[in-house]
Amino acid sequence: MPDTHRLCLLLFALVFRPGTAAELSVWSVDINSTRYAVFRKTLYANTTIFMKFQGDTASCDRNLAFNIRWYLRSSVCYNEVFNTPDNKAIKMFGMDHMLKDGWSGFYSQGYMYFDNCSSLFLPKVYYTDFNTYQPLTSPKSDPSNQSLVWPDKPDISAVSKSWEDSPYLFIVNVLPTLRGVEDEDMGAEQFNFAFTMKVEMKGPHDYSSPADWPLMMFFMIMCIVYVLFGALWLFWCACYWRDLLRIQFWIGAVIILGMLEKAVFYSEYQSIRYKGDYVQGAVIFAELLSALKRSLARILVIIVSLGYGIVK
Template structure:
């Protein structure tokens, strides 16, 4: 807190800030989905699952408005893979074509699959909660693309819960595909087209495992953000203690350092609440996640500006920054802009688009310029 600071201390402060401003950035995985069904429909769900995670399917609607002329054939396909991109980066139209596939997409990969179907005589039977299977369907290994299908099966020995259809067999990324086929049972088959719109219900899919709705990707992050909340609180208490001890020697830049710590506490608290919501409810509030990403972008932008200000010697060996202020403001604004765009695209599902690529490249370029600026000022 003294006004004289060595260059070694400046280096340590720079390293501290860059250690605090980065965070693992991935969107949380939803565990509960609900969708309206009013025609033949295929649904694709993706998630990283723990072993023994149970997949539930529930159907909800108004039984008083049921059309007794419809039966329903609902089939599903569950596939695990060692390749993350096969599960999460395969477009929905290509993923639907994988329904019932018994082989791997490429040699050298591995995985397993399981499938089954359920037939309901009418929508009243569909909406009634029940145990769909006496035992979980067996899962089988995926074969090589050029080999014959394997008949080897692995059986479950336990009875499913109400509405349970499948269970994960290992920690892995999973692809879950559901086909809904309404079957018209009227005397006049031509009436099927006119009757298709006379039924509607909602299908709810839940994936619940050893850590409730948290996936192997989300559970460590929830622990990480909980620890970081505690760390930032300790930083805040320690910073207030130092400010109280050296209040006569405080510099303006030290108030901005306190602002970074406060923003860090808010950011980590919001992210922790997001993963807590995933853990207990299986879903999160998108607006809260976007708010946390914007807080994170603001905190990281301010932290980089402070690192540059300290490296320039402001308040230590220089009384003012002069014309350098405009360049500092430009760096902060550009970083805040691209960081906000990147964070919002990541949590809204557009992380692999062209705009996200431009934002990431811009952030890398700005960080490189910041590091070069710091090194140049230390050598000058």
């Protein structure tokens, strides 16, 4: 009976799997008629946000200029950042106050002007200094004049930096205008323009976020644990090879599936760390492995619990 208890505990341990979705750190957005783009991510402090523009100058009119504005906002409320629809998030563009009393956060904003598409696609240093960031004020309080300045200088294509570990909302507004025309809306729809805006957020752990980095460490440790489990199980099977039952082989299959599952998830978070994106097929494969492992483990738990004459 004690052996049965140990077997049940082992199988229940193999069932556990804290699945979650990894956060992207690199986005490519096609800009044609789209005026606003909203990005959400949890960031470490001192994470740099880069903006790059790619496209063909033949697709833009030479008289068309671009005024690109951005707005970066942090919040202590996760739902304010990740559960706010884009149409409502856009309304927060340029907002200098909190949505509710008792919350806290900071904001920073800036703009960039490009005379034409050739200037837009050219890599350059946008700012001589990072724009200051200010604390969000309460709707009932007076605006704060406190500004915090970054000591370091921006790199090529860098627009801003995060100031604390927090969920962030990053909104970009692309406004095409005719050079020499003061009315911002005049004539913009008469021209065909198309380019790709690439946004990257790179911090102390490359592209990993505070939500992804601990999970990557967890999957790495669990992969090592499953390898040790597999080696120990093979040793036991070699020692008692005369008394092996068919269920022992199925338990070995569960351990192998668990090892593969953790390895694939670890590679997914490694891809997020170094590339900012992951392979969709690998994620699907890892989820299928996880479902197969948990199903098989639970079936074995039921078989062991019912007995069927296999428990010694």
